[in-house]
Amino acid sequence: MCDMGLTIHHYGVETFNHKAGKTVGKGFKPEIQKKGLLEVKEFFNEHSPNFYAGSISMIAGLPFETFESLDASKKWMNENWSEHIVHFLPLALGKPDDEQADEIDWKVYNNFMNYGYTYSYDVPYIENDDVRRQVDTMIAEKASNKNRENNKWNFWVHPSGDYDFIDMIDWVREYSVGRAENKMMPAGCWQTNFVHAETWEDPKQGSLYYKTGYKDMPYKGMINNHTRV
Numbered sequence: 001m002c003d004m005g006l007t008i009h010h011y012g013v014e015t016f017n018h019k020a021g022k023t024v025g026k027g028f029k030p031e032i033q034k035k036g037l038l039e040v041k042e043f044f045n046e047h048s049p050n051f052y053a054g055s056i057s058m059i060a061g062l063p064f065e066t067f068e069s070l071d072a073s074k075k076w077m078n079e080n081w082s083e084h085i086v087h088f089l090p091l092a093l094g095k096p097d098d099e100q101a102d103e104i105d106w107k108v109y110n111n112f113m114n115y116g117y118t119y120s121y122d123v124p125y126i127e128n129d130d131v132r133r134q135v136d137t138m139i140a141e142k143a144s145n146k147n148r149e150n151n152k153w154n155f156w157v158h159p160s161g162d163y164d165f166i167d168m169i170d171w172v173r174e175y176s177v178g179r180a181e182n183k184m185m186p187a188g189c190w191q192t193n194f195v196h197a198e199t200w201e202d203p204k205q206g207s208l209y210y211k212t213g214y215k216d217m218p219y220k221g222m223i224n225n226h227t228r229v
Contacts, residue, residue: 011057023111058087094154130173
């Protein structure tokens with residue numbers, strides 16, 4: 001990869017909570033994963049012919065995720081990945097109700113329903129003004145999205161009952177603000193518009209899907225380009 005100049009990477013970690021990771025086909029043991037990330041960073045920092053940038057994406061609100069496990073992940077990222085981008089995304093769930101939905105969309109929906117997430121399209125009361133403005137913007141953007149105006153935000157409640165979608169939006173906001181205030185690499189794109197989580201009871205099913213059905217993916221892939229100024 002160094003010889004090819006492929007030194008700008010994105011790692012879809014999603015969570016360091018082992019039990020939560022298994023629910024979305026990410027069953028790698030967190031301690032091994034953390035060790036691997038540090039080894040990769042060390043290798044490319046030493047051997048990259050130009051520079052190395054490694055961004056990580058995480059999801060806030062997966063099954064079995066707790067505030068304690070989220071805070072532990074935040075602590076690890078701030079201590080070990082402060083010089084690189086970290087994307088924390090609040091879990092976005094919605095019933096597939098338009099013509100773009102396919103088999104994988106329904107599989108994801110049914111999987112989270114089975115874990116006990118509640119679904120509500122009624123906008124709850126939001127005390128924090130910053131979060132209120134963010135949610136208003138999200139609603140307006142989705143309403144203006146061509147052919148998806150009926151695909152509304154789902155303001156879910158976590159199966160544990162300890163938090164909901166708004167709490168995760170607020171947690172991600174505070175995380176992002178904290179990174180900026182401590183002069184760490186920005187938290188990256190706070191993207192909540194098109195989160196497409198793959199959930200497989202058997203991870204091999206997911207591997208087979210991407211090998212055989214990649215041309216029919218419901219959303220186009222996105223490449224993040226990082227430029228050193």
